[in-house]
Amino acid sequence: MTTPTELRVITESHGHDLKYVQTVIQTFEAARPDVKVVLVRAEDSYGVLEQFHQDGADLLHIREGAYSTQMRKGVVRDLLPYLKNDPAMVIDDFYQGALSHPMWEGQLAALPVVDAAVPLIFYNKKRFAEAGVPFPENGWTDAQFLDAAIRLTRLEEHPEDSRYGLYIYPDVEFLEPFLMRRGGRHLSEDGSVSKGYTDSEITHSTYRWIVDLYQKHRVAPLPGVRFENVFRSNRCAMIYDFSRHIGGVAHDPELSETYGIASCTKRRGYLYDVFDRIRYSCHVQAA
Template identity: 35%
Template sequence: MKKTTPLLLLLVFGLLAGVFGGCAAQDGSLMPAVVVTATPTARPEGVKTVLRVGTGDSGEGLTPHFKIIEMFEAANPDIQVQLEPVGSGDYYARILTQIAAGDPPDLLQIGDDAVPMFVDKGAFLPLDDFITSEQYPLDASIYLPGVMEPGKWNGVQYLLPKDFSPLAIYYNKKLFDAAGAPYPQEGWTWDDLLATAQQLTLTDASGNVTQWGIQLPGPWTTGFEYWVAAAGGRLVSEDGASFVGYMDSPEVQRAVQFYADLYHKYKVAPPPADMNAFGGGNSEFDSGKAAMRLFGRWPQAGMKQNPNIDLGVAPLPAGAQRAGVLFWGGFGISSLSENPEAAWRFLRFYTGAEGAAIWKDWALPTVKSVADSSGLSSDPIEGVWLNELNHLTPRAYVFTPYWGQTADPALRRVLESVILDPNANVAELLTTAAQEAQAALADVKQ
């Protein structure tokens, strides 16, 4: 799924509130209520149930969808599946327009941090009864650890996983070998990361940096949640009610200060090329001018083909604790679908073992047996990504559907400030950010 910026999500969620506000009951649920039952009346012989599937994927990314649909239709001749991709523009806005018109696809693809808002407004059917049904059950134990969790809200499963990416550290073996530096391994720490980055940061006779130790993702707030978790901190209370006392805690201060010091005090990371670009807009790692890069799996295929890089992938280093975060996309059944049982039959195939056997050629599979049988679990690169699933910490959006409207912008301002200003006072910035987020939360709840 295409990545969506916090600002865009804010605008989309604003539209969402307006759309659902016009067709919702006073308790916020969609009207009319949907009662899930078995398909009531048999269709005339030869007439197929037509399912529509909305996706934000496009181009070559549609190939696995079509392959899985072809397999499903061959095994289920009573159902025809129509894929509805949004090749350009805003996918969420398209969905919202369709919901407002009462005509969304039967199945919808949603990214992780949009799940609470869409579910909270009643856009999806709960899946728990489907999962435990007698006729078409789903064994949830087939999935890799952690990949079901982003599809839940308030303990109820609403979506099933399509694909995912943890964070990890890319490294260029060419640069490590030239410096005689050991490759990073499981069990390394922030101190080890710093020492390695310092060893691999090179300067010329004039003191100009010719090679950087690590490329960081700039003021990317969701990626920064790893640093917070590894420092032993959290950004919001478990009940989602408080930012003060969390965003401004000593643990979060430590995370922000260490991140800032990598840029300024230790000078092992290049400044962001574009503060507004996803991940900072830097190209040093791709050009062979940075030895490491912290990021998700999304650019890996291109890195493997890059002649400047002999690619390795290392686990995330531990701070006060070992931690990681997950980025995720999944599918759920629209609460306005007229064919929920047929939609479930396709969803369990699409996101189950059959579908994962196809998805694995485009992304990491979500099903453990597929990861194991394909050799991905033991692969020196892919196995690192899969192992990160054993160290996940819930992201902040899990605890409040208002994260993107309140604390995310405040955290971004902190990161921008410490990256741009080497003398920034981290404690003061976080105190202000926590208070601003708290005030914004109070406003949005009014």
């Protein structure tokens, strides 16, 4: 009996994402009994790369963005020829925004998997109903968004007793979609120029609008206020976060009953997970 070829895969997935990866592996092994996938877990992206440098791998499942560096150093292969020649995969099946993100000088450094994470509003249906505020609908305006947040906010003498209309984490990854939705950006398309972008009027007005959410309208807890689990706290009627939380909400009976989901941006999303094919894999075709 022929010994199966072993493919070593290092992933930082956990929870539902890990189950997804395991399901994909099972499906692949059923179709390719000549290949055995050895799945190795790491805690984060750094751990994935550390294990790769120590023991090597055929595939990395990682949240990563330094594609040009990896391509220049020859760490990963160009996947475009493999994608074009694979009878089971079609380029048009991918969201083009997600596929273009890991491209560098016409070469494809990685394949997007799991999802392209886009910003969303998770809204507490009970809080909306109690306040008599209509559920948000896709395509709602900034004015409707702000009006709902104001009507859903109840400030108390003791901050821990306050109920807010909105929770938004003060990080550029969360704030930039508001700017992009208005047609602005922090950097030029090639990422080399900030002047005229970061200091533009549209950037200034967008961040003034965001600051007003905290200071003027007081619809969101101030930066630095943390919740052990904002989804279970019931203190924020709307939670602005990314689509990567959909699985956790959908698979939890309590949370799936509590929250609805609406879009909050019409602009591009953010690549979530990717599979890198390592240049030094001994089993390139199988990988």
